[in-house]
Amino acid sequence: MNDIAVAPIELDEAAPDAGVGEPLIRRELSMLGHVNVQLDVHLGHAQVSVERLFSLKKGESITLDTPLDAPVTVQLDGKPVARGHLLAVGEHFGLKITEIL
Secondary structure (H helix, E strand, O other): OOOOOOOOOOOOOOOOOOOOOOOOOOOOHHHOOOOOOOEEEEOOOOOOOHHHHHHOOOOOOOOOOOOOOOOEEEEEOOEEEEEEEEEEEOOEEEEEEEEEO
């Protein structure tokens, strides 16, 4: 067996430091420009009973709590980052950004 000596050490207490000089990571996005992220667009909520949920048929609709003219929320990793309005872009939905949060 190895004999390992364990002894307490004494450290000087350091005060919180605001830091001086250049930041470790600069806000230059060229380093991260190629990284893809996933954005989610949150349209609204609907509350239905389990009975209603199981009785839904193809073609039925569920009304959301969001008015037609209300902005939708863009989320990055579940956190709101922008708001905008839905629009049609060819055969797809699109989003016109109206506010950056």
